[in-house]
Amino acid sequence: MARTSTKRDAAPAGKSRKARCDGVETREALLAAAAAEFAEKGYELASAREICRRAGANSALLSRYFGSKEAIYRIVAKRLFGDLGAPLAGLAYGVGDDASWRAAVREWVDDMLFMTLPTELAQKLCAALFRHEVTRPTKFHREFKEAFGRPVYEGLKKLLAMKVKDAERLDLWASAIWAQVSVYALADRKWHADFKPSGMGVREWADKVSAHICETVFKALEG
Numbered sequence: 001m002a003r004t005s006t007k008r009d010a011a012p013a014g015k016s017r018k019a020r021c022d023g024v025e026t027r028e029a030l031l032a033a034a035a036a037e038f039a040e041k042g043y044e045l046a047s048a049r050e051i052c053r054r055a056g057a058n059s060a061l062l063s064r065y066f067g068s069k070e071a072i073y074r075i076v077a078k079r080l081f082g083d084l085g086a087p088l089a090g091l092a093y094g095v096g097d098d099a100s101w102r103a104a105v106r107e108w109v110d111d112m113l114f115m116t117l118p119t120e121l122a123q124k125l126c127a128a129l130f131r132h133e134v135t136r137p138t139k140f141h142r143e144f145k146e147a148f149g150r151p152v153y154e155g156l157k158k159l160l161a162m163k164v165k166d167a168e169r170l171d172l173w174a175s176a177i178w179a180q181v182s183v184y185a186l187a188d189r190k191w192h193a194d195f196k197p198s199g200m201g202v203r204e205w206a207d208k209v210s211a212h213i214c215e216t217v218f219k220a221l222e223g
Contacts, residue, residue, distance in 0.1 A: 027065050029055040034062075035076045039128035043073055043138045074140065080126040081148035084115050089151035092158035098222070105159055106214050109181060112152075113206045116185030117192070127185045134186060153178055163221040173221075180213055 033054035037046045048069045052059045066072040088111055091104040114120075116127045133141055157174045164170040187195070196205045 023065075026055070026057055026061060030057055030062055030065060030072065031076060031079070033057075034072045035080065035125050035129075038073060038076055038132070039125045042132035042136055043069075043140070044136070046073075073138075077129060077140070077144055077148075080122065080129055081144060084111075084122060084126050085148050085152045088112065089155040091155055092162070095159070095162065101159065101162055102214070102218060105217060106210070108156055108159065109177070109210045109213050110206075112181040113184060113210050114203075116181060117202055117206050130185050134182075160217075160221070173217075177213065177217065184209075 030051060034046075034051045037051045037054060040046075046069065048062050049059055051069075051072070052062055055061075062069070062072060066075070088108050091108055095101045095104050115123050116130070117123065132138075133144060153174065156177060157170060160173050160177075161170055164173055184192070184195075192202070196202065200208075
């Protein structure tokens with residue numbers, strides 16, 4: 001026999017849709033607030049209560065939607081590191097000749113620099129979280145390194161391996177380029193101001209740094 005619906009069993013469709021919509025909006029507000037809180041203070045000092053305050057949400061909702069500060073931190077890190085870093089891991093697959101190789105190397109360097117320079121909100125948050133994880137590693141550091149950092153680094157090595165056949169020399173080139181772009185992520189805004197020539201915008205400066213790094217790579221490996 002078919003189950004008879006009652007008023008208690010099912011809410012009106014309009015109310016149900018609104019509840020679902022409100023739930024999604026609240027969840028996204030908590031994630032945005034968590035990203036800002038973690039970027040500003042790091043995992044250890046970030047507060048679940050403060051995340052809820054930033055989101056304008058009841059303090060019980062973080063637990064309801066995510067379970068814990070640890071769980072929401074994992075989601076935030078996956079979004080920031082994964083969304084901005086994942087495209088860099090597969091650049092080598094599109095290389096078919098010298099021109100496409102140079103374009104892929106340039107894209108890797110460009111994206112890494114713009115990811116680590118606070119020119120847009122996503123880059124700013126990602127850079128801050130990266131800085132916290134490197135300077136004050138959390139218990140998730142190894143997990144994040146393997147899941148997000150290593151694929152990006154290996155993507156660079158795959159590109160360089162097309163020109164560098166010696167394994168030791170390949171490691172030196174990859175680590176040197178990684179170090180050059182990473183230093184900008186680890187630097188705070190005051191350091192950026194000291195690095196950047198007076199009167200030059202951040203994006204113009206990053207373009208010039210990228211061009212310099214790529215020119216050095218191309219001359220050394222194609223010369």
